[in-house]
Each structure stands twice: as structure tokens, then as C-alpha cells.
Amino acid sequence: MRSHTVTFLKGAAVKIKFTKKSVNELKCTSTYGREFVRDTECRGLCVEVRSSGGKTYYLTYRDARGHQRSHKLANAADITPQQARVLCNRARAKIVMGTDIAEERAKLRAAPTVLEFFNTSYLPYIKSYKRSWETDVSVFHNHILPVIGSVFIDAVTAERVGTVMRAVQSKLSAATCNKVLIMMRYMFNLAIRWRTAGIVANPTAEHRLHKLSNHRERFLSAAETQQLIAAVNNSPNRMLRYIIPFLLLTGARKREVLDARWCDIDTARSFWRIPITKSGRERHVPLSAAAAELLQSVPRRRNCEWIFANPQTLKPYVSIFISWNTARTAAGLSDVRMHDLRHSFASFLVNAGCSLYEVQKILGHASVVMTQRYSHLSQDSLLRAASHAGAVVMTQAQA
Template sequence: MAKMILSARFVQTAVCPPGKAKEDIFDIGCKGLMLEIRASGGKTYYLRYSDKRGRIRQLRIADQRDVTLAQARQLADAKRAEIALGRDPAEEKKTLREVRTVEAFMVESYLPHIKTYKRAWPADDSYLRNHILPAIGRKYMDEVKPTDLIKFQHSMREKGYALGTCNRCLVLIRYAFNLAKRWGEPGVTENPTKEVTLYKLDNQKERFLSPEETRRLLDCVARSDNGLLQYIIRMLILTGARKREVLDCKWADFDMARMLWTIPITKAGKPRHVPISDAVVSLLNEIPKTSGIDYLFPNPKTGKPFISIFYSWDTARTEAGLADVRIHDLRHSFASFLVNAGRSLYEVQKLLGHTQIKTTQRYAHLSHDTLREAANAAMSAIAQTAG
């Protein structure tokens, strides 16, 4: 390792000594600047320095063919100034090399994480494969900007996707970047979704069954070719539970001594307990049991829960003249029956398993309607008295 005052002529003519792979020459005229001369004929400028822990680090400045000696000295001086101010260029380069692409992070870290607690993880996997990764998957995590996500939103709308679908994708990206930031993912210092707003949903559909519609629906499901459909639909109406919570329930989940149905894993990823009403007790007594099968509603062909009941459900609701009613609307209807019976929103929240009261607030207008009917009834009584 030699030291000398480098000159432009020397840099141009210097060759690696015979028998050596490379030769390092330090420039006395610029602190830390080194010229590496290789046997292949290549020459590269480096800056050698000590980091904040006293370790010797080496930072590539440039290829000798790309800059002059004077420019190499200027670049070395600039890098030393950065180091003096607390920045470590070599460490920053190392961090850059560790930054993963969005696709690598989602596949290697995000999906394995949510699979441990989120029952609906296949939906996230679908959003990733079909929408998110084709758009930003090849970008590095530190390259994703708010403008990229706004462009992504607009492109989905141009393709005809619903506002709700666009929002679901953005929420997924937001959550993934929050996790990345929390986990110290290299390159992630800010969440790029922070400045991107969700689309306002003006078309949220809330459908409530009237008592008469409920009777029509129950008549039709009772005639379904799927012999278990009538019990499944009644269970949904009587409990307000989610579809998969009902389809996956087992006999062992029902504690008749305490009158509690334990749903082992909910949408929130934790168990919840649902009181068993007298109507549910009667229903449980009607459901035919299959020997050796743990599930309340096993598919006769597999003995496992139904993957889908859409065909039999669609046939029954259409026959009942309720083609616009979704299975999830049975949950809404359960809530409306409760509110219109005078139960509080707090009670509705607990029975539906909502983690936040704002989710339950959508049913507040139902209590208003009930109170208005009560006020009208009072006025009618007053009018009759006055008459």
C-alpha cells in the first residue's frame, strides 16, 4: 500500500505490478482518497475512512474513466464533510442494498404474518395478486410515493372497479407499510399512503328485512333442495352472526349450561361469546345431527363445512322475491330487530361483536324511527282524547 501525491499523468499510465491482483495507491493530496489499480487494467477511486465506531470503511467514489483526478478529490472532500456531519455513506449504501421490493415484502413478511391471525387472509392474497403487485410490486419499498398510489387508485376506477374495492386495496397497502415501519423494514421511514385519501362511499347498501319479508324468506329456504339451508338461515337471522361463523360452528362450541355460544376465531382474530336465546335453543334441537361429525351444518358430501351456499341461497331468495337481499343483510336485519325492539346500541354492539361503537352507529337512525313512531302514537292518543 503506497502513498504519493497523485497526478493526472500517473493515474492515466499506472499499471498493476506483475504477479499482483491489484495495487492500492493513497493520495497524499486528499485525505482518505485511494486509487485501486487492478491487473485487468481497471482503475477505481475509493474513500477510506473511520466510521463512528472506529471501524475502517471503504466507499467507492467513481471509475477512473468517468471522472478526472480533480473531480475525484472534490467528491472525496464532499463525502468526508457528510461523514463529519454524522452521515455514513457506506452504511446508507448497505441499507439500500437491503431494501426489498414491495412484492418481496408482501410475500415474505406480510402474508405469513396475517395468516397467523386473520381468517380472511385469502382476500388479501387476492387483492395483492390481482391488483396491487401488478401495479407497484416491482418498486422498492422506499420508492413508493403518494403519487404512485393516487395513480393506482385512478387506474382501478378507470377499469371499472367499485369504490369499495379501491379502498380495500389502499387500506391493505396502508396496513402493510405501517407494519413495515413498526418492524424497522430497511428503507421505510414514512407511510406513502399517509397523504392519500379513501374514496367517499355514497352507495353503502344497508338492506333490512321486514317481518313479512322474513316470513317469506323462511318459507322458501324450508323448501330448498339443500336440507340444511333452512337451519343455516334461521341461525343467521336469530344470532346476527357472520356467514362463516355460522357455517364453521361446531356442537362443542355451544355451552348449554351457561347458555353461551363461543365463536373460536372471529373477524377480529379473537374469540367472542354469544348468548344463546330461547329461539336458538329450539333451533338447535331441530338441527339433525350426523354421527361422528362435529359441525352443525356439514356438507353431506364431505362432512366438512360448506365452502359456499350461494346457489341454494340465491334460488331461495329469488323465489321469495328478495333477489336484492344478501346474506350479510340478515346481520343488518338482526340489528334492526333489536333496535326497533328498544335495545340500546351498546347491546347491539356487544351482540354483533363490533370492536368499535362507530361501526354500530349506522343503526342509530332505526332507533330514531322507532321514537318517531312512538311520538306519533302519543299524538294520536292525545288527539283522540281531545276529540
Template sequence: MPLMQLSTGFLDKIQCPEGKAKVDYFDMSCRGLMVEIRPTGRKVFYFRYTDFRGVQRQIKLASTDDLSLDQARKKVAALRNQIALGQDPFALKTEAKQVPTFAQFIADQYMPFIMSYKRSWDTDASILKNHLLPRFGKRYMDEITRQDIVKIHGDRKASGAAAGSANRLLIMMRYIFNLALKWEVPGIKTNPCKGIPLMEENNKMERYLSVEEAQRLYEAVCKSENTMLKFIVPMLILTGARKREVLDARWEDFDLGRRAWRIPISKSGKARHVPLSDGALTLLATMPRKTDCEWAFANPETGKPYVSIYYAWNTARKSIGLSDVRMHDLRHSFASLLINSGRTLYEVQHILGHTQVKTTQRYAHLSQDTLLAAANSATTALGAAMMPPVMLAPVSALPAALRA
């Protein structure tokens, strides 16, 4: 390993001695700088040093065709400065090679994790597929900056999406990077989303169904090719439950004797109980039930909960000119009817399963005793529109077979 005063002229002329696989020359003017000469004529700069544990390390810089001698010396000086500051260039380079791309992290770690506990993981998958992966998929995780996050957040709003839709991108990216930090993913030292504010959402203009609209909607879902839609939609509006809560409901969750529906895992992560009004009980009594199927609103073709009912729902609402009505608006309509029936915010909060009263307060402007009576108030107001005549009869008046 000859020690030489490297020069541009020397590098141009030097050749690997015949019979040798390679020869290394160290620079007298720059400690650690080395040039490797191969029989093929290829010449490559390296930086060689001893790390904090006494292990000799070697980092490839570049070919002499791509890096001048002066540039190589400056690069080595910068690496030696890193060492002086307590950083190991070899460890940093090794870590950099381990940093996953955004797409790799999502596929290998994020999706398997959320699918293990999150019922609405398909919503995450949709947001990733349509918005985040096209923008960041090929980028390494440590390359995604705060400016990148601010831009996609703003771009989503500028595209015409609601502030809430734009905020969902920011919220998901924040969660993704928090997990990356928690799991000590190589290269992730900070969360680029930290401190980026959410856009103000205007949730005051909620969409509420009128009785006439509810009647038309019920007629439309009864005509749907999805034979369960005529039960799912009324259940949503008669209980104020969330879509996924209804789709994932098991027969064992319903205690008809106590007139209660236990939702094992709600949005808050805790179990909650929904009072079953006369209309809801009657609906359950008139639904088809297979003895070997545990799911109340199962897809008849699979015997399992629907992954999505969007197509059937969208077809039904568009057929009657209600394309602006979202499925979640059925929950809003239920809440508005409770308030207009004179129920308190406390009652509405508990029926809807809101963990914070401020979430329920969006309905306070509509108007101003038991939870069951509150639920029946809503059922009475919309029952005639959302159910056929047999379902309007009191539970006690139903045939014994339906009350069983």
C-alpha cells in the same frame, strides 16, 4: 497505492503493470477517491474512508466508462458530506441491500404473521393478490411513497368501487407499514400512509330482506349443491352473526341449556355471547351432527370449516334475482328487524357484538326486556320464511331426539 493528480488523460493511458492483479491510484485533489486498474483494462472508481469505529470502508462508485472523473469527484464530495452529518455511507448502502421488495415482505413476514391470529386472513390475501401486489410487488418497500398510496386509493374509487372498498386498500397498506416500522424492517423510517384521510363512506343505504325475499332465498339455498348452505344462511339471519363466526362455530360453543352461543374470538378480539332464539335452537337441533366432528357447520368433504362459501351463495342468490344481496346484508336484516320490533339500540348493540354504539346507530332511523326476547322478535318476523315447518315449533314441542 500511488497518490496521483488524476486526470482524464491519465485515466485513458494508464494500464495495470504486468504481473499484478490490480493497481490502485488515489486522487490528490479529492480525498478518498480511488481508481482501480485491472489487467483486463477495466477501471473502476471507489471511495475509501474510515468509519466512526475506525474501520476502513470502500464503496464502489462506477466504471470509468460510466462515470467521468469530474462526476466521481462530485459523488465523493457528496459522500463526505454525509459523513460530516453523521451518516455512514457504507452502512446506508448495506441497509439498502437489505430492504425487501413489497412482495418479499408480504410473503416472508406479513402473511405468516396475520395467518397466526387473523381468521379473515384470506380477505387480506385476496386484496393483496388483486390490487396491491400487481401495483407494488416488485417495488422496494422504501420506494413506495405517499403519492403512490394516494394514487392507488383514488384509482380504486375511480374504477367504480365503493368508497369502503377503496378505504380497505389504504387501511391495509397503513397496517403493513406500521408492522414494518414495528419490526424495524431495513429502510422503513416512516409510514407513507400517515395522514392520508379515508374517503367518506355512505352506509345509510343498507340492503334489507323482505319476508318474501327471505322465503325465496331459503328455497334457493335448500336447492344448493352445498348441503350445509340451508343451515348456514338461516343461522346468519336468525342470530345476526358474522359469516366467519358461523363458519368457525364449534358444537362446544353452544350452551343449549342457557340458550347462549359463546363466540370465542369475535371481530373485536374478545369473546361475546349471542342469545339463541327459539328458531336458532330448533335449527341447531335439526342439523346433522357427526360425533367425531367438532365443527357445527363443517364442510362434509373435509370435516373442517369452509374456507369460502361464495360460489354456492352467489349461485343461490343469482338464481332468484337477488344478486345485489350480500351475505352481510343478512346481518343488516336481523338488526333492522330488532329495531322495528321495538328493541333498544343497547340491546341491538350487544346482540350484534358492536363495541361502539355509533356502529349500531346506522339502524336508529328504522324505528324506536331482555336480549333473548329481542332475538326472538327477529326470529318470529322471519322464521316462517327462513325455516321449514318443523323448525317453527317451540323447542318444548319438538321430539325428545331433537331436543337432546
């Protein structure tokens, strides 16, 4: 069987018609260890023949500056000459349209996997400002990593995002599914903002959040408040008798109260300074006489800066759910969430005649829109308002 033995000479490359047979028979005799031969049927297509016996298809072309360039297409053992021509023509079309295929390939090689991007870029960034960054770590490792963690970030498609969402929808609530999607959307938006190699569009864009109907109104009545206070006073967790009333008296968030420090209490001006809030800004919470009196009753411990510290560790509680759950159940209020104490505080303010603007400032909302859900009026207040309106109407009608 006759072999094609060729040597690549600068400016005078040998050309043959590529077929399976002709390419298979090519052999290298050059002392440089490799030779090139061009295809007569496809412009720019050539094959590198190595002394080891390996062969690789390339596209040779000139870039926008007139420099000779080469672009690797595929191993000759993996595709046919006709398939090599298809790849060559596609690459040439990109060049004609102005795409730098060398840069494109470099970007592909530089693209990180989703896990690499999370560890090296996303996580360090959110740690710098987000107090709840550990929640993101949990969401990622439990729901995102198992499905697309090993996928290169530029290869994550809307379909792959759909695979993640179908997996979580089968076992999680709509609200939790939304958290997963929101986190993925934010992560890919950051990748685009930071010009991460290979990614130009957000693959979560086609997916929509679930519509939630869980914005329930649950506010404690005066009687329920007394029941709850009695229950926490009987709790084995002796600090619960201070924590729960303080939540009700300030409308603060649970984590804000658990992390409260003595140095942030200004008794002279009757306010509590919260240095870092959910909105990322410092705010001052006014302390009523009842709140100030409660603080005076909290036992102080030497060398402990935390107001509601765990007596065992002298550090803030990581969680008080077990003792809270026991107390609310004993009070017959198992449907009351700890965040409902914040709702109730806002309700007390509105029913006492405070404006939404005042409630907004006390709660620390960035926008009054968020305060709207707290503008609840009790049925007694609504009845009084309706009765007042009725009296005015009847007075006018009888005049």
C-alpha cells in the same frame, strides 16, 4: 502515448490531476494486482487501478473513531472524473453531517423487494392472527405484485403507490380500491415498526381513502322475512333452510355460522360460544327458544363436529352464494345481501325496545359506535314515537 504507472505506497499515495486522459492511461504494475492513486483536485477521491484493466473511484476517509475507511463511488468507465468529484463531495458532506455511509450502503443491500417482504415477513405475521389472510394474498397478487412486487421496499415512493392506485381505480369499485390502499399502508407501517432495512417513511401517507356512500339501510320487514324463509325452504341446498334462519335468529356473521360446531352450543345455559370472532375475542351469543328449536331440527351426522356441514364433505361450506342468490331472487329480494340479515336482526332488537348497549353485546361489537348503524327504527315505530310526542305536546298546550 505516455501512461501513468503508479504504485500505492502506504502513507505516500501518488497524486495526479484526474482527467479522462490521465485516468484512462493509468496501468497497474503491482504484484498485488491493484494500485491506488489520488486526485489532486478533490480531497479523499482516489481511483483503484487493477491489473485486469478495470478502474473504480473511491472516497477514502476516517470515521468517527479515526479508522481509515473507503467508500466505493462508481466504475471509472461509467462516469467522468468531474462526476466522480461530485459523488465524492456528496459522500463527504454526509460524513460531516454524521451519516455512516458504510452502514447506509449495507442497509440498501439488505433491503428486500416488496415481494420478498410480503413472503418472508408480512404473510407469516398476518397468518398468525388474521382469519381472512387469504384475502390479503389475493389483493397482493392481483393488484400490488404486478406493479411494485420487484421494487426494493425502500425505493417505493408515493408516485409508485399512485401508479398502483390508478391501476385499480380503472377497474375496481371505490371500496375495493380502499382495501388495496389500506393493505399497502399496513404493510409499510409494519416494515417501519420492524425496522426493515432502508425504509423510514410510509409512501402511502400522502394518499387518501375514497369517501364511500354505500352505508345503505336495508332491513327485512316481517313480510319479506316470511318470503325469504319460504324460498330457502324450497332450495335444492337442503342446509340453506337451517343456515339462513339461524343467521336471522342470532345476528351472527356468515362465516361464524358456517363454522359453528356442536361442542360450542350450551343448551343448559342457552348460549352459543364463538371461540374466534372478527374482533379476535371469544363471545357468547344468547340462543332464543326459536334458535334452540331450529338447532334441534338440524340433522346430525356421525363423526361430524360442524352444525351446518356440507353433506358431501362433512366440512364447513366454503361458499353458499349460488344457492343463496337463487333463493333471494326467487323471493323477490335480489337486493338483499347476506350481511343484511345481521342488520335485520339488530333492527328487530331495537324495535323490540332493546338498548344499543344490549345490541352491541349481542352482535359482539367492540365499540357502541359500530352499533349506531344498526339502531334503525321502522317507519311504523317512528310514526308511533312522533304521534306520542304530538299527543304530549297537544295535552300540554290544552292545559
